[in-house]
Amino acid sequence: MRRTVRLSAEAADRYQEFDEENRPLLSDDFFLSQEDAGYFVKEDQAQGYFSASFHEDEADISFYLSRGISFEDACGSLHMLSEMCIRRAHPKKIVCCFDPKYVHVLQACEYYQKGTVYQKKIEPWRGRLKDTVFDQEGYIINQGAMEKIPFGWFTTDAKGCGWIAAYDLLKMCGREQTMQQTAEQLGRRALLGAVCGEPLHDLYLYLRWTGCGCSLSLPFDGDALKCMQKSRYGILLYTHKDGAHYTAYRSLSNGRKLFYNAVYGREDHEETAAEFLQHRELLPFASVIYVI
Incomplete structure (x- = not known):
């Protein structure tokens, strides 16, 4: 690290x-x-x-x-x-x-x-947030403390995991932009004020629109894990007991992944992709937006 x-x-x-x-x-x-x-x-x-x-x-x-x-x-x-x-x-x-x-x-x-x-x-949004929302490189890791940040008709702590994952991924890919720009651009694309969060395909198209050279896996664990293994960075969409969640990840040299905002506030969250899904996933239909 x-x-x-x-x-x-x-x-x-x-x-x-x-x-x-x-x-x-x-x-x-x-x-x-x-x-x-x-x-x-x-x-x-x-x-x-x-x-x-x-x-x-x-x-x-x-x-x-x-x-x-x-x-x-x-x-x-x-x-x-x-x-x-x-x-x-x-x-x-x-x-x-x-x-x-x-x-x-x-x-x-x-x-x-x-x-x-x-x-x-x-950006002004940074002044509304505690330093503990971010890790030591400025990646967002604590969605639960972002109740002051709007997203669609809601607040980011409730519905913002999609734009957070997009912000973190763009930063990893050398395409950093402001939090406000990311949230507002994605919020305008979301249906009914993001009542159901950010749809996967909309998130993928948005990232492609920004110039991020990403691809999309098939919506089941086997293909998602295969795509994660060959990728450098990405966004994993999975279901857990409270619903669906997006988390950005980075591949490490030891074959493991560094996950962001999967467990709120946890820094240096390192696991293999298989371990991550085994410990948290409710249904075996994960999808990945990934960058090779």
Whole structure:
């Protein structure tokens, strides 16, 4: 799993080899006048550096990513840095100095160019929600605490699992957009103010419309599990004792899946796809929207 490690003598000892190779590539002022700074780490291996400072309604960040890091890990690191800034200072925007090496990463994480910098505006809906609604990378994991967010004629805690899963999946695919945009666009497509939630086929067509290169499984467990096994990311629709539910997932290198918003508030929810359905499913008619 990804995490951040603050600068310290202990961290310098632990990541000495990484520092020897990468620290000389940083600008002289990378860590100057910063209130928070450290390493991006995945599975105890350093992948880069970050620094951040805070001024009233603005957070200013810098980051460096090591050569050879995957696009997914690069986006995950920036997601984590953005979420860290939001939790610490709840700024109205996050500003990052322009670096052409990271343009695609910044754009994938909903930063846009303004003059000589890139910035990310923090949407108003975020201010209505507790930090515990999100995991450390800003993915939604607690629908039950979103009673202040509308969806159709209802509120998100009651009917919003579909748009939440779409928001999380688009973020995984490097197509991050605001929560409000996702919920309102899907809410307009839902029948009778989303009284029955979001229909599967409508959700699939919406994701295709956004440019997400996804596919749809047949509506039974055997095909859903086969599609999950070959996918990188996706959305699982399954039935449990309280009705139908959508959950986004990410495939891990160990063959297991990381599920989002399946158990409200649970972070790092890791299981195999078969285990997940065995423990929760009521009827064997799961479907998957998946990205290979």
